[in-house]
Amino acid sequence: MSSLPTTEYCPEAQCLIAAGLQSHVLVPSNAEYTQRIESYWCNSAKLRPACIVQPSSASEVATAVKALADAGQVFAVRSGGHGNWAGSNNIDGGVTIDLGLISSAEYDATTELAHIGPAGKWKHVYEELEKHGRVVAGAREAEVGVGGFLLGGGNTFYSGRVGFGCDNVVAYEVVLADGRIITADATGEYSDLFRVLKGGGNNFGIVTKFTMRTFSSGPLWGGYAAHPMEIMPAAAQAFVDFTANSSKDPDSTLNLSVCHMPHLGGSLAVAVCTNVAGVENPPAFRELREKPEILNNLKKTTLQEVLPYTSLPPNFYNTWYTLTFKNDASIIAKAHALYTQLTSKVQEKVAGGEFTTHCSFQPIPKYYTEHSVAAGGNIFGLERYAHDAILIQASVSVRTPELASWARPQVREMIEGIRKFAESVEDGICPWLYINYASPDQNVLQSYGKDNVDKMRNAAAKYDPKGVFQRLCPGGFKISAVKD
Incomplete structure (x- = not known):
């Protein structure tokens, strides 16, 4: 990484230069700067920081953080660069701390x-x-x-x-x-x-x-099966049964998505099935596998080969929302109906079919919380919920920021429609929202429950008493923004 004369660096970089990090700073005139911006997965995240700093060790991260904090300089933090919304892992006009060199x-x-x-x-x-x-x-x-x-x-x-x-x-x-x-x-x-x-x-x-x-590690059995969309909502019961019985086969996992992907021929229901013990065609999937299939590549395979099957394409503007609800076939059916309406709207709006939509259903059975408790507990608060649950990720991916701005309220309307229906079912809503799928306007940290919010507030006050990560690092879901 070559260095420019100090006078050619932006004002935002001066505190980093003074701290001895000049050789780690990238500015917009650097080819490496452009490369790092373009390497973000989501177009929405390709903002334009005044500079990027690339520390190569924990001590250099510490030097950068202290310099930025002392200077009152706003910053973002990037790890893998797969965040799905603007500002989650990048920043316009500030400094992005890019951890790309810390990847061993x-x-x-x-x-x-x-x-x-x-x-x-x-x-x-x-x-x-x-x-x-x-x-x-x-x-x-x-x-x-x-x-x-x-x-x-x-x-x-x-x-x-x-x-x-x-x-x-x-x-x-x-x-x-x-x-x-x-x-x-x-x-x-x-x-x-x-x-x-x-x-x-x-x-x-x-x-x-x-x-x-x-x-x-070892071989696993898995892959995906593509079904005609007509299996929905009948497949909802098969999914509910899988979730309800999943503790009997903890090696098997299922991700069922309804999606519209033009490069795959249009609308499909896709089941990604895995058994990490390598058991072929385990009984857990039998009910779903009996539904009509267009194709499948399920086989004894490796983890590396299965990984691409859940990948969404890069270089789109993405809108994601999430919700968690009771393991109930009627809620899945309602979610599918609202998803179908959403996809019809997107098809009418987006010329040429340059978009994807999907809604993914993922089991969150009650026994997952037993593993969490055994490991000392996490901050989700899922143990408060007495029922098996289903996590959904709903998304629209389009090619322009204007279309993304149009799509956001459409996806939000779908999620709110699912929520309203689920609330009509006894204990239908699980309060937890999964941060990795959430939209920035969703109340993620609140969903963890008051006790866990208090734990986070206390930790933030104890370990960051000046509120550096609340005031100067605006990306992500902030505990300081949670209201009582």
Whole structure:
């Protein structure tokens, strides 16, 4: 990385230069700056910071954070760059701390733990750990980054066995707002910080290393089956039955999406099925597999081969919303009906078919919380809900910001329609909102419950008393914005 004369740097970079980080700063005239901006997955995130700083170690992250805090300079933090909304991991006119150089994955055979950098892509993490015959509870998508996924909780192919991704973190190396580098774990001095980092986002500091439990890897059985859309809503009952019985087969996971993807021929219902123990055609999927199929590629395979099946295409403007509700076939059917209406609107609006829509249904059975509790608890508050639940992700992806602005209220209307219907069902709404799928106008942290909000407030006040990550780092869901 070549350096410019100090006089050619923007004012926002001066505090970083004074701190000795000049060789790590990228400005818009650098080719590397353009490359990093273009590497964001979502077009909405391709903002124009005044400069980017790329620290290569925790100590350099600490130097950058302290310099920016002392200067009162606004900043964003980027890990893998897969955030889906403007400002979540980038900033216009401020400084983006780009953790892209902190992406290693190392396995310790003595402890059977993995030490993983925040900017690693999960496909690379899995590839490295596979050399040792190990795996961790990470993302189900190849291009997603480690940091955002784990700080948001992380739903995985292994959740039936070990819970959410965050439940498998045993320690966080964290850079605090005052430049201290600490290690938070379940039993040490920073155990309160350890708890709130499990789903609390970027409210408390910058995590520069995740230490995770590993377990033996091996072949799995899985892939996807594409069905005609006509199987919906009849397939809703099969999904409900899968969720209700999932504790009997914790190795099997299911992601059922209704989607409109022109490159796949239009509207389809796609089931991504996996069994991480490698059991072929397990009984858990029988009811759904009996529905008519257009094609499937289900087979004994590897994790790396399955990862692309849940990937959404890059370089779109994306609108995502989420909701969690009771495991009830009537709510799924209503969600499908509202999704169909949404897709019809998008088809009428977007000329040439340059868009995708999808609504993904994912089981969140009650027994997942048992893994969370056994691991010391996370911050979601899911143990408050007495029923098996279903998590949905609804999205529209379009090519222009104008279309994205049009699409947002359309997706929000769909989600609110599902919510209203679910509220008519006894215990129909699960209060938890999954931060990694949420829109910025959704009340994510509030959904964790008052006790957990208080834990987050207390941790933020204790470890960031000057409110650096609340005032100067505007991206993400902020605990300071939660009203009583």
